[in-house]
Each structure stands twice: as C-alpha cells, then as structure tokens.
Amino acid sequence: MASRFVDRAVIHLTAGDGGNGCASVHREKFKPLGGPDGGNGGNGGDVTLVVDSNVHTLLDFHFRPHARAGSGKMGQGSNRNGAAGEPLEMRVPSGTVVFTEDGELVADLVSPGTTFIAAQGGRGGLGNAALASKARKAPGFALLGEPGESRNLVLELRSVADVGLLGFPSAGKSSLISVLSAAKPKIADYPFTTLVPNLGVITAGSTVFTMADVPGLIPGASEGKGLGLDFLRHIERCAVLVHVVDCATLEPGRDPVSDVDALEEELAKYTPGLGGKLDERPRVVVLNKIDVPEAAELAEFVRPEFEARGLQVFEVSTASRKGLRELTFALAKVVEEYREAQPVLEQQRIVLHPLAIDDSGFTVSADPEEEGAFIVRGARPERWIRQTNFTNDEAVGYLADRLNRLGVEDALAKKGAKPGSPVTIGDVQFEWEPSSPSVAVHLSGRGTDVRLEKNDRIGAAERKEARRIRRDGTGEDESFSGTDSDDADFADDLDDDLEELDR
Template sequence: MTTFVDRVVLHLQAGDGGHGCVSVHREKFKPFGGPDGGNGGHGGSVSLVVDPQVHTLLDFHFRPHVKAANGRGGAGSNRDGANGANLVLKVPNGTVVQSGDGTVLADLVGVGTTFEVARGGRGGRGNASLANARRKAPGFAELGEPGDQIDVVLELKSVADVGLVGYPSAGKSSLISVISAAKPKIADYPFTTLVPNLGVVRVDNHTFTVADVPGLIPGAATGKGLGLEFLRHIERCAVLLHVVDTAALETERDPVADIDAIEAELVAYGGLVDRPRLVALNKVDVPDGRDLAEIVRPDLEARGFRVFEVSAATRAGLKELMYAMGELVTAARTAAPPAEPTRIVIRPKAVDDAGFTVEAAPGGTWVVRGTRPERWVRQTNFDNEEAVGYLADRLARLGVEEKLGKAGAQAGDLVQIGEREFDWQPTLYTEFVPGVRGGDQRLAEKSERPSATERLAARKARRQRPEDEAEADEPVGDGEE
C-alpha cells in the first residue's frame, strides 16, 4: 500500500453563491408592503495551510476531488442565506502549488502559511437590496456567482538543511538513523529507501534537519530509477553530503567515479551547483573499506572536497562530520537575506482607469473585459426583462456604451462580456421607467412602447379607481424564490 505521495493533481471547486430572493411583503391591510427578498450567501472558498503534523500528500492521492459548500439562497421577510463553509486543506511544509501549465502559484514554506486557491462565488442580492427611489419594487434578484473551478498540481519539496546523496546501499539510511532519531527501513538490497526520510540533528549549539533521498544512479536526472521523482527533495538543501560506499562488493565500483556520476546528475538537474559539498567515506569499519578510503582521500581533497572517514556501524568519525555540517548550515543561514516584513502596498486607481477595456476581435466582435462587467453578467437572470434592463443601466453608467461607440461599434454588432454575447443596440431610454414588475418597456418593440402621454393617463386612471379594484388589478410578486 502506498504510504508516501509527493505529487498529486487536485480538482478544486469553490462553492457557488446563493441566489437572491424576489419577494413582496404581505400583511393584512397592507397589500403593498414593499420588497423583502433577502440576499444569497457567499460560497465557501478552498485554502491550503501548512500543518506540521502532515508529512505527505497521501490523503489527496485517494481524494483528489474537493468541493466547498455552496451559499444558501435568500428568503422572504429579509432573510439572508447562510454563507457556505470555507474548506481548509492541510498540506506538508514545502508544498509547491502549480497550475496545470506548470506556473507556480504559491510556495508554502513555514508552519501556518495559507494560500487561497479557489475563491467562493458572491451571493446574489435580493430585490430588497436592489430597490431605490425609482425602482421601488424590483421584480428580479441577482443570481449567485459561480465559485472558482481549478485544477492544481501539488508537489512536495522537503525542507531540509542537509541532503544525503549517493548510490543505492551506500549507507545513507544507516547514517541518518544514528545521527538523528529517524528510523528508516534498512536492508542489504538496492533501493531499500523508496521515500525521503527527514531527521533532526543536534550537536552542541547547532540544530539542523537532514534529508535522506532514494539512491541515485546515472540517468536519474532524465527519469531513470527513482532519481527524477526525488531529486526535487534536495532543492531546498543548503548543504549536500556525498555518502560513498568504500566496501562495495562490485569490483568495478570506484568512489571517485561514483561521486563524478552523482555530480553529473546534479548538474543535469540544475540549480544545485552552488551548494557546498561534503564527502563521507562510509563503512571504514571494514578493512577493505578503510584501505580504499585512505587511497581515494587525497584525490577527493585535491578536488576541493572536505572528506570524512565514517562508519555508521561503529559511529566512528560521525562527531566531526556533524560539526562540519552544522558549521556550513549556520554559515548558509547567516548569508541568507533577512526576511522582509510584510508591507501593505496601496496603489490608488488611476484617474482615467474605467475598470474595463473594449477590444476589437476578429469577425467584427467587440470584447469587453473587466471584473465588474463580467461579474454583473454572471449574476444577471436573462429570463427576466427587468433584470436585463438593470444590467443595461449599470453598463451605461459604467461607461461601456460610450466606450463602445467611441471605439467604432455599430448597432447590431456582436459584443462579448464574459461568456455572454449580445447584439449591441445603443440605449434608447437612459432612465428606467416603472412598469410591470419583471418587465422593462425598453426591451419591447418600438411600436409596442406606450408613449409618455399614454403612460401618464394610465397612472391617473389607476389613482382614480377605488382601492379594492386597484388592489385586485395590481400585479403582485411571485413570493419567495
């Protein structure tokens, strides 16, 4: 059974916002109590947070589909819908969040680091919130905005100060087991280590972490063996320690050649050339191993390596090795630039920034891009004429109509806002004219539109009718939706 997973693909769905409600207050002896439709709740968001108790992405391997709760719809009597619960996913320290095309979205390092991956949709406003001096009883409400839907790749890169690299069965797992409290699996066959192991080393005033990755072989940087899968776990290491088996049974093996092969793979992988190196000639408790270590040590020191003859079995030479690792880690931490304090940068919007752009697309289509216009379109119920008219008013006030005209758009041209396309018609009536709830006279055919005189006469007739008759003819809202 798989117990360690360091790369998963997550399919995330944030919660949708709840729809606003269309409702008219009803009470005995108060037939026109006004709109009282509540607002919809906001959808839940999906966030990632670094948890020190999590060390693998195994949970996401079995449950890659994640969905946050939707917001509840509004109700009558000014009752707002409940917000959807936010979903917080716990990930290991060192998790890198990438988009499907490989773009890095976040690098989560440090306990408590949080990143919002998918944002929940806004709840739609009910007709009570949409009422104003001219539109006193709106016959529509806003729809809830859909939540973000995104696929992300999570990759775990272990956060360690020292990385142990070397051929399989070189003794890396044995070494980390004696210098720290880590208890990796140890056996006498190649590729015993199949997952990275982390251990904490304490020596005097030095405390640092050591990562033991699966053994590398020639071609690891191109996907051979287990190298490509786990080379990324040493990317964050400040120091690299070559662990060399000086008592290998293979006669063709040479410690210097082994180090050259591993160095070639590190160079091919990239980004690790500047890390300081140490060399641990392991298994010197074996007579043949000590003899070979004494032979190759001058050659390695001539190349600039600091060489230590150690034995994980007898713990010979380990103290000097740990001191050397601690000194290099301390030097790397000192040389690292200090963390900059979090600063809030306020960038005022430019005076001439309308918040949207109008661009001409092939085929005579005009594309309007902007956060507000696209959100307004998503929240509009296009089955309701009054809602469409309200959208037209908002776009006109924002300046979309004017900018389309200046850009050269003609009546009947195709205009795209978000995922919707419209046949653009310059606004004929710039002001909303109260009429039947749920309808908008500006959307009717010109021949069917009543003149201003006819509308004034109809209003006078309604005021002159008895109260009971007027009450019977007055259109009433559809209630809660």
C-alpha cells in the same frame, strides 16, 4: 498493510456557489405597498489548504483528488439573508508547493498553520432591497449568485531539511541517518532499499538540524533510469548536500571520484522548481565503510583529490561509528553559516495602489472569429454578466445601465460598433442596442412603459375652458343641459374637485 508515501498529487477543487438574491415585496395588512424586502444570497465556501504538522504525505489527495465546498443559500423575504456556504479546509504537510497545471508556482507552504485559499467561493447575489434607489424604488428583480472558482492544482511535497544525503544505491545513506538520528529507515544489502525519503533530526551541541535521505541515484537517472530524479525535490531546501561514497564497493569501473562526478552531472541536469541550482549548494564528501581495511586505504588515497577541489572530506564508519562526531559538528557549523547568511524576514508591508480615475477596468477588441463582432473583457463586466437573470427584462435593463455607466457603450462606439453588432461578454453574446448620446441613433427613453404612453385623460386646462364656456352661455355642456341650475352647480363643483385633485 504498509503505508504509502505520495509526494505528488493533482487535485481538482471547486469552491461553493453564491446564493441568489431574493426579489420580494413586503406584505402587511393595510400596507399594500410595503416596499422591497428581498434578502441577499449567502457567499459560497472557500477551499483552503492548511499546513498541518501531523500530516506527512499527500496520500489522502492521491485517493480523493476531487473536493468541493458548500454553496451559499438563497436570500428570503423580510430582509433575511441566505446562509454562507460551508468552507472546506484541506490539511497538507509542511513543505507542500502548489503549482498550476502549466507549472506556474502559486504558493510555497512551509510553516505550520499557514493557510492558502486555493479556490475562492462565489459571492452571493444582492436582493431587491439592496438594489432599491431613488430612481428604482421597487426593483422587480435580484442578482444571481456567482459560481465558485474551479481550479486544477498540482501539489508537490518538498521536505524541509537542512542536510541532504546523496549517493549510489547501497552507499550507506540509510545507515548513516539511522545512527545520527532516531530515524528508522529500512536497511538491507540490496540496491534501492530506500524507496521513499527519510527525515531525521540531529543535535550537535546547541544546534538542531534535520537530515534527508533520498533514494539512490545512478548515471542516467535524468533519463529515467533507476528511480529517476523525482525524489530530488526533497533536497531543494537543503543548506548543504552530502555525497555519501561507498569505499568498499566491489563493482567494476567504480571508485569514489567517478561516483561523485557521475552524481554531480545528474544534479546539473536537474532544475529545481523553487529556483536556484543544486550544484551551487555547499558540498561535503563522506567516505563511508572505512571499517573495511581496503576501504580505509582507498579513502586515504582519494582524500587529497577531493580536498584539492575545496571540499570537506570525512572518513566515517556507521558500523564502528568512527568519525561520526566530527561529521555531525561540521555539518552543524555549515548549517549555522547558511542560516546566518539568509536575509532576515521582515514583516510584509501592505501597500494599496488606487486605480487611476480614467481606468475603466475593461477592454474592447474585435472578435477574430466573427466579422463585425466585439469582445468585452474585464472583471466587473464579466461578473455583472454572471449576476444577471436574462429572463427578467428589468434585470437586463439594470445590466445595461451599469455597463453604460462604466463606459462600455462609448468604448464600443469608438471601436466602430453599430446597432445590432454582436458583442460578447463572458459566456454571453448579444446584439448591441446603444443608448449613449455618442451614437447618432434615435431611441426611446430607457425605463419607459408603452402602457403609459397613451393618455386619454382630459387635462385641467381643458376643463377650465369648458367651464368658462358654460358660465358665459356661449356653449352647451355635453353632459348637462344648462337649463337646470342644480345641474350647472353640480358640474361646477365637480370641476373644482377635479382641479383640486390635479393640484
């Protein structure tokens, strides 16, 4: 079975989810309150694209477009953190270009070993041991793990070649690359023999360069005729473009000049995804098949016209190998000049720009779909929403504290939000209950427990006053008769003990 060449694929990637944190309290004999010991959840695995020199096509992604990395494990008690999710590495050929579904360029992967994190794994949630503080010594909750990133990406293969061969079907491009290199493309006497790009490595003296042969073009290719312009992406990186012209064609209405003009028109209609224009690249014209007498005469006739345009012209024959040596060294010279003209790649210097102090990292805007509602957008608020377990009241209170410290409540108040106004953060909508002093509304203190608001215990001052009354004989104790000295002494001792405990 013949192998298939695939140079474009759409992939659906899902990184691993982060593990949830653990809410646990240390338990040990004679230590009823051992403190929080819940571990953190493990991070989710990343989906990474890695350039592999042994991969030459995107065929694997064509049949298996869906990929998912491993998720992190949940944290456990005794300060045991969850295991990280298994990352996923996907091998891609050199020259792979990554786009979003909207056509935005994301990455250009060329050098072997280059890695690109296509989907980021979710971070694991913190356990209650990591959330403990002076104000919250024993949190009864933990943070949830973040979901892994999901992305749909488009992979396109753009061959890494120095020289690109262009021409009509059966112009002799495959024959040319076969005699100049060790490449063995399919060669036959019918049009569109070449269905996939072919690459060959050529040595000219001390210069080594690569050559790409793409399927033949015909007028109207930009409108979908023939094989179209899909394969022209493989010559976007080329330093020089070579027009291979069939001087021995017997088709009516065709000649070398009109063939080159027709292909130039199609090139002008093609927009490279990597930027630049193909019609600005250096050109070389190869008049092929001069081993045929009529073709040699036609080549001599049209040569001056191409030279008048400033193009280098070479008359060659792949059958007799005439003119191939001159062509090889001329192409090597053009490639060397192109390489020298390219800017020297310097090591990238990473510069960190700290955020301004007043940069809160979020925005508050009115909800266009609901009157009186507001939408809060920002990386941190949305991440905190994903980490919160809304079935736990203490976790919701912790979220409210974080949002208040960030300044979300003050920003909502400035926008005109009122108590009960719907507020949306991420995928969650809730009614706003402000607690910041900028809002004129009386609220009970955050963190209070209604069970502790009632206190029927007699204070120390009241007990002292009762003891003084008993000693002065101005009143009677409700619990003791006052006639028995033992009962009075016992009451005094009890009051002293209670007072000492209060101290």
